[in-house]
Each structure stands twice: as structure tokens, then as C-alpha cells.
Amino acid sequence: MNTDLLRQDTAGLRQGLFFNSAGASLMPRPVVSAMVEYLQQEEQLGGYAVEQQRTADLERLYTELAILLNARPHNFAFAWNATDAYNRALSAIPFRRGDVILTTDDDYISNHIAFLALRQRFGVEVRRARNLPDGDLDLADFEQQLRQHRPVLVAVTHVPTNSGLVQPVEAIGRLCRQSDTWYLVDASQSVGQLRVDVQQLGCDFLNAPGRKFLRGPRGTGFLYISDRALQAGLAPLFIDRRGADWVAADAYQPHPEGRRFEQQELGGTVLGLAEAVRYANAVGIDQIAARTRELHLQLRQLLSRQPHLRLLDRGSEQCSLVTFDAPGRALEDLTQLLNAHKVAYTVSRRSFAILDFDRKGVDWAIRFSPHYFNTAEELEQVVSILATLRH
Incomplete structure (x- = not known):
């Protein structure tokens, strides 16, 4: 991956944990x-x-x-x-x-x-x-x-x-x-x-x-x-x-x-x-694909270790859209926490995907979409923020 490009276009731009999940990624x-x-x-x-x-x-x-x-x-x-x-x-x-x-x-x-x-x-x-x-x-x-x-x-x-x-x-x-x-x-x-x-x-x-x-x-x-x-x-x-x-x-x-x-x-x-x-x-699209795969696999692993969170993605092949909910907790509990820490995310609701969400038995999901400009440290940080919901 062309790391020089990444250093040039991300340095000093981010003021929080930005993902590609708010519908529009950071523009270079x-x-x-x-x-x-x-x-x-x-x-x-x-x-x-x-x-x-x-x-x-x-x-x-x-x-x-x-x-x-x-x-x-x-x-x-x-x-x-x-x-x-x-x-x-x-x-x-x-x-x-x-x-x-x-x-x-x-x-x-x-x-x-x-x-x-x-x-x-x-x-x-x-x-x-x-x-x-x-x-x-x-x-x-x-x-x-x-x-x-x-x-x-x-x-x-x-x-x-x-x-x-x-x-x-x-x-x-x-x-x-x-x-x-x-x-x-x-x-x-x-x-x-x-x-x-x-x-x-x-x-x-x-x-x-x-x-x-x-x-x-x-x-x-x-x-x-x-x-x-x-x-x-x-x-x-x-x-x-x-x-x-x-x-x-x-x-x-x-x-x-x-x-x-x-x-x-x-x-x-x-x-x-x-x-x-x-x-x-x-x-390089192959380098991008490899990097996003590395990040979403790491994020899924970190989230799976949180007993109060539930990963919702299914299928034998998955990508860098990671969805989860928190059974027994209100959506507002998560959104307020993520907003307070400037974490970018998207909320998917049942009306967005009636067939899929009814099959999963959920009304909403939080979506993260880590992209190649994200870091492993950011993934760990966002999961540590979510971990506070247990208390």
C-alpha cells in the first residue's frame, strides 16, 4: 500500500474515531x-x-x-x-x-x-x-x-x-x-x-x-x-x-x-x-481490499469478546461493514456513548431491511465500516468505549 499517500491525506484531519460508516468517508x-x-x-x-x-x-x-x-x-x-x-x-x-x-x-x-x-x-x-x-x-x-x-x-x-x-x-x-x-x-x-x-x-x-x-x-x-x-x-x-x-x-x-x-x-x-x-x-485496489479485510476481521474479533454486544452479520463471505446490537439495551444508550466520544457510525433500522432484520429478530443495528486509513489502535479504542456499557 502507498503509505506516503495515506500520511499526506490523513495527517491532522481526524478529530475522533472516523470510519466510513456515516455514509461518506473522509475525502483525500x-x-x-x-x-x-x-x-x-x-x-x-x-x-x-x-x-x-x-x-x-x-x-x-x-x-x-x-x-x-x-x-x-x-x-x-x-x-x-x-x-x-x-x-x-x-x-x-x-x-x-x-x-x-x-x-x-x-x-x-x-x-x-x-x-x-x-x-x-x-x-x-x-x-x-x-x-x-x-x-x-x-x-x-x-x-x-x-x-x-x-x-x-x-x-x-x-x-x-x-x-x-x-x-x-x-x-x-x-x-x-x-x-x-x-x-x-x-x-x-x-x-x-x-x-x-x-x-x-x-x-x-x-x-x-x-x-x-x-x-x-x-x-x-x-x-x-x-x-x-x-x-x-x-x-x-x-x-x-x-x-x-x-x-x-x-x-x-x-x-x-x-x-x-x-x-x-x-x-x-x-x-x-x-x-x-x-x-x-x-x-491500489488489491492493497485496499487486503487492508480492509485485515481491519474488519480484527474489529469482529474484538467485538465478539464483548458479551453484551451481538454481531449480526451472516454469510460465508463478509467485508468491511460490521453490524451489531446490544440485546437489552436501548439504541440511544449506544448512540449517546458513541457521539460523546466522536465515533462515526451509522444506524440501520428495520425499515431499511425488513426481510433481513425480521429474519434476525432485530429492530436496529449499529454499523462500523473501517477503511484503509483506520488503524488497529482506533479499533481497540472504540471497542474499549463500547465495553463501558457493561457497567
């Missing part, structure tokens, strides 16, 4: 500097002029994403957040009444709501593959439903927001390639902490935000679109003038590349996201 200094510089130029010259002058810099986003995810620059589109990217992909599927979406119990809350909205408006059927007793996806059931229902879309969240579970998206991709179905992967919690290779996944669409493990700015995200989807002519329902040309009074022509999924108004946040992806590439 080069990310902030790139956006501030761009905004200052807009102050002097105006948005259109700066966009024209900085076209090459803005285009770096697609080059860096291609390096990170093993694709080509033309396969990517900028979006305003992960859900925005996800919905643009969903809108490109020409659903008809009776079409089937096959998903899992562990998909993101907004995705489940979108599926239900499609069912309500268009009569789309939503099917969920079951889980095994250990929490893993039952791939045999998934394959059986794939063959029986012949879904138009398979949609799977790589890592749920409410759990450290890692779903077998590569194995699902192999099954999808044997069927005539579109495959959408929500990689919001995995891009930036795990190696995500779209060629290995075999997906047609993949979305993620700039914040979280990529350490980019809020209000940014991206969508990957496969060559297969582009060549089939898939395009968002509400296509923007950036994504299409108005070629006649009653006709438009979508852009041939992933840009057809973009909208107008690109600026400094795009540059910030480009810098965040470049930064991740410079540190």
Missing part, C-alpha cells in the same frame, strides 16, 4: 483541492467557459473508472448518486406486464421500493431467491427460478447496506450468461473496498456512488453499461440532450456510448470523483 486532500480549484475558476470565468477549458480533465473520470473496474472509458456514465444511476439503468429495460425481475432478500431498500413501484405501475412480477440457513444466497434456488421464470432482469446488490454479507455476484453472472436476461449489480458498498471486475461479473449494468469507500464527494456516482447493452440500443427512458441528438422534428438519436445515460451540467464534482477514483487506483 487532492479530491477537495481539485473541486475548490474548479469552483474558483467558475467564479472567475463562468460554468460554460470552464467546462470547455477543462474537458480533458473531466474526461479523466472515464479513464480512471475503466482502470478500476476493468472496462473501457466509453462504458461509463456520470450520475448524481448511486440511486440516480440505478434508476437510469432500470428505466432502460423495456418492461411489459408480466415480465419478471429476479432479485434477493438482501438488496438495497431503494431498489426493493423501485421494484415494487414497477409492479404497481406496469404489472411487473418481483421474485426473490431464498437464502440458506447461514445467510448465503441459495444459488440452486436462484438457478431454478432463473430457468422457471425467465426474468427480463436479474438485479442483485453486491454488499447490502445493512450487513457485511458479500453476495456471489460472479456466480450469478455466470448463470445469467446462460439465459437471455439483463443483469444489474448494485456495487454501492463494494466499489472502493473490494476488487470489482465487470468482466468477471458479466453484468450489463453496475452502479455506485462517489462517496463511501471511493472517498469521493457527495452528489456523485456512476453507471457502467456493457457493450452488449449499448449495442442492443438500451437507453434511459428520459434521455437528456447530452445523451442524444435531436435529428428531426419527431426523432432523436442516442449517443453510441455510455454517455447516453448522462445528463447535462457537469462540473467540479465530476473532477472530484475523477480524482477520488485516481487516488484509489494509485493506492
Whole structure:
């Protein structure tokens, strides 16, 4: 791992125990500097002029994403957040009444709501593959439903927001390639902490935000679109003038590349996201993945030694989202304690993941997501803070 980069961007910034668990990780200094510089130029010259002058810099986003995810620059589109990217992909599927979406119990809350909205408006059927007793996806059931229902879309969240579970998206991709179905992967919690290779996944669409493990700015995200989807002519329902040309009074022509999924108004946040992806590439995604694995395994071990806390993550493969509760204690007991010690965390509630939380029999969970800039000493310190709840 490039420790020089880490020393440069974290020195003097943290005033507490910061994790990636509040939804937006600490941004590296080069990310902030790139956006501030761009905004200052807009102050002097105006948005259109700066966009024209900085076209090459803005285009770096697609080059860096291609390096990170093993694709080509033309396969990517900028979006305003992960859900925005996800919905643009969903809108490109020409659903008809009776079409089937096959998903899992562990998909993101907004995705489940979108599926239900499609069912309500268009009569789309939503099917969920079951889980095994250990929490893993039952791939045999998934394959059986794939063959029986012949879904138009398979949609799977790589890592749920409410759990450290890692779903077998590569194995699902192999099954999808044997069927005539579109495959959408929500990689919001995995891009930036795990190696995500779209060629290995075999997906047609993949979305993620700039914040979280990529350490980019809020209000940014991206969508990957496969060559297969582009060549089939898939395009968002509400296509923007950036994504299409108005070629006649009653006709438009979508852009041939992933840009057809973009909208107008690109600026400094795009540059910030480009810098965040470049930064991740410079540190090295394999080194990042190894470091986050080391940290989350250590954190789970430390938490497991606290008899008043209960780890909630299931599945044979887990990652750097660590969830737990404290049976018999109120949520406020934990949040007040963590806030008093400036520990960053996220609360997941039952309404965020009804299927998962009802299966676990919990109403809430605290989530920590240690990232590569965290230290072993910080993990020990936060667990020692939680240990005081026993008294």
C-alpha cells in the first residue's frame, strides 16, 4: 500500500474515531483541492467557459473508472448518486406486464421500493431467491427460478447496506450468461473496498456512488453499461440532450456510448470523483481490499469478546461493514456513548431491511465500516468505549 499517500491525506484531519460508516468517508486532500480549484475558476470565468477549458480533465473520470473496474472509458456514465444511476439503468429495460425481475432478500431498500413501484405501475412480477440457513444466497434456488421464470432482469446488490454479507455476484453472472436476461449489480458498498471486475461479473449494468469507500464527494456516482447493452440500443427512458441528438422534428438519436445515460451540467464534482477514483487506483485496489479485510476481521474479533454486544452479520463471505446490537439495551444508550466520544457510525433500522432484520429478530443495528486509513489502535479504542456499557 502507498503509505506516503495515506500520511499526506490523513495527517491532522481526524478529530475522533472516523470510519466510513456515516455514509461518506473522509475525502483525500487532492479530491477537495481539485473541486475548490474548479469552483474558483467558475467564479472567475463562468460554468460554460470552464467546462470547455477543462474537458480533458473531466474526461479523466472515464479513464480512471475503466482502470478500476476493468472496462473501457466509453462504458461509463456520470450520475448524481448511486440511486440516480440505478434508476437510469432500470428505466432502460423495456418492461411489459408480466415480465419478471429476479432479485434477493438482501438488496438495497431503494431498489426493493423501485421494484415494487414497477409492479404497481406496469404489472411487473418481483421474485426473490431464498437464502440458506447461514445467510448465503441459495444459488440452486436462484438457478431454478432463473430457468422457471425467465426474468427480463436479474438485479442483485453486491454488499447490502445493512450487513457485511458479500453476495456471489460472479456466480450469478455466470448463470445469467446462460439465459437471455439483463443483469444489474448494485456495487454501492463494494466499489472502493473490494476488487470489482465487470468482466468477471458479466453484468450489463453496475452502479455506485462517489462517496463511501471511493472517498469521493457527495452528489456523485456512476453507471457502467456493457457493450452488449449499448449495442442492443438500451437507453434511459428520459434521455437528456447530452445523451442524444435531436435529428428531426419527431426523432432523436442516442449517443453510441455510455454517455447516453448522462445528463447535462457537469462540473467540479465530476473532477472530484475523477480524482477520488485516481487516488484509489494509485493506492491500489488489491492493497485496499487486503487492508480492509485485515481491519474488519480484527474489529469482529474484538467485538465478539464483548458479551453484551451481538454481531449480526451472516454469510460465508463478509467485508468491511460490521453490524451489531446490544440485546437489552436501548439504541440511544449506544448512540449517546458513541457521539460523546466522536465515533462515526451509522444506524440501520428495520425499515431499511425488513426481510433481513425480521429474519434476525432485530429492530436496529449499529454499523462500523473501517477503511484503509483506520488503524488497529482506533479499533481497540472504540471497542474499549463500547465495553463501558457493561457497567
